[in-house]
Amino acid sequence: MKIGIVGATGYGGVELFRLLSSHPSIQSITLYSSSQAGENVNEIYSHLNTIQDQLQPLEPEHMKEELDVIFLATPAGVSSELTPDLIGKKAKVIDLSGDLRLLSQDSYKQWYKKEAAPDSVVQQAVYGLPEWNRSAIKSAKVIANPGCFPTAALLGLGPLINERLLDPSRIIIDAKTGVSGAGKNPSAITHFAHTQENLQIYKVNQHQHIPEIEQQLTIWNEAVSPVTFSTHLIPMTRGIMATMYGELTKDVSAQQLHDCYQAYYGEHPFIRVRKQGQYPSTKDVYASNYCDMAIAVDERTQRVTIVSVIDNLMKGAASQAVQNMNLVMGIEETTGLLHVPVYP
């Protein structure tokens, strides 16, 4: 397969390169840059010291004929403009940004404060959450790779929402992320001196992932009302922990809930449901495509706590995109992704 990575100089792009460069089905990888075409990638990233690939300028007409898969690891507002020019007979497009995830253009404009992609493109895009959307992904032309927080939250909530075991009007998602989630360009908020030994809540009730989470929860159960979703920045490089709270609609035991999660995810190799009483931490999934989760019930309050951890750059972005590539190209889903997490 011939692969193109747009936004190759960013964190998501460089992580895609790392994964794809050892993927057994890949014949070539072309790296595209809108700002540094002509430069060698090893001049930008010293950890790629021995890689001799020159960054290429974007040429959509050529790319859509020559490449089998094009990854767009670009900021919001780019793929909405670029994707229409890349859709052709050959190339499959996998977009890591939020541009193609929301079915409603009005919702995109409201939350992203940008012009939405053309409706025809948005309607073609399949939401790339493989554990829940595998068959649609397999026949997609365009894949909207989920956001990092929605991946952690939706994987954690999916079984309970689908089984109608959670009160759909009272869902709370409390999430924490590492700093690489903000991409490679530092800001006053992500600056080392401000971030280290600090804990910050941000985008309170305004996070652009709120409509994405609600959209999928509502597809699963149309009774779901707006959720409370909070995000916090933690002084670590990678990782997301999403802790979800809700109220049970039925009197079910912790064992029954655990069995429900095992039944949903038993055949999904990247979801690891913990034994009762054991809880995952972000290091358990560091640099891997795993999502580890656990569920607990407080018998005094009948409230349930679900905790779900991912690596934001991996299952939250690049490795999930490779999982989607495998599915859409008819390759075994786990190819190139089964390495164990990096520890410590």
Ligand SMILES: NC(=O)C1=CN([C@@H]2O[C@H](COP(=O)(O)OP(=O)(O)OC[C@H]3O[C@@H](n4cnc5c(N)ncnc54)[C@H](OP(=O)(O)O)[C@@H]3O)[C@@H](O)[C@H]2O)C=CC1
């Ligand atoms: N970081 C994360 O954990 C996650 C990120 N995402 C999403 O994935 C996308 C990439 O994120 P990330 O890699 O972190 O971001 P970065 O900011 O690290 O990199 C984005 C890259 O996009 C390229 N770019 C910028 N402007 C343009 C443009 N106008 N046209 C084409 N390319 C452009 C730049 O490369 P160049 O100048 O070389 O073209 C830049 O290196 C974003 O939409 C992000 O929201 C999703 C899930 C998780």
Ligand SMILES: CC(=O)N[C@@H](CCC(=O)OP(=O)(O)O)C(=O)O
């Ligand atoms: C730490 C940090 O800032 N994280 C980003 C992650 C979102 C992201 O990656 O953007 P899209 O999924 O919308 O493309 C944020 O919370 O906005």
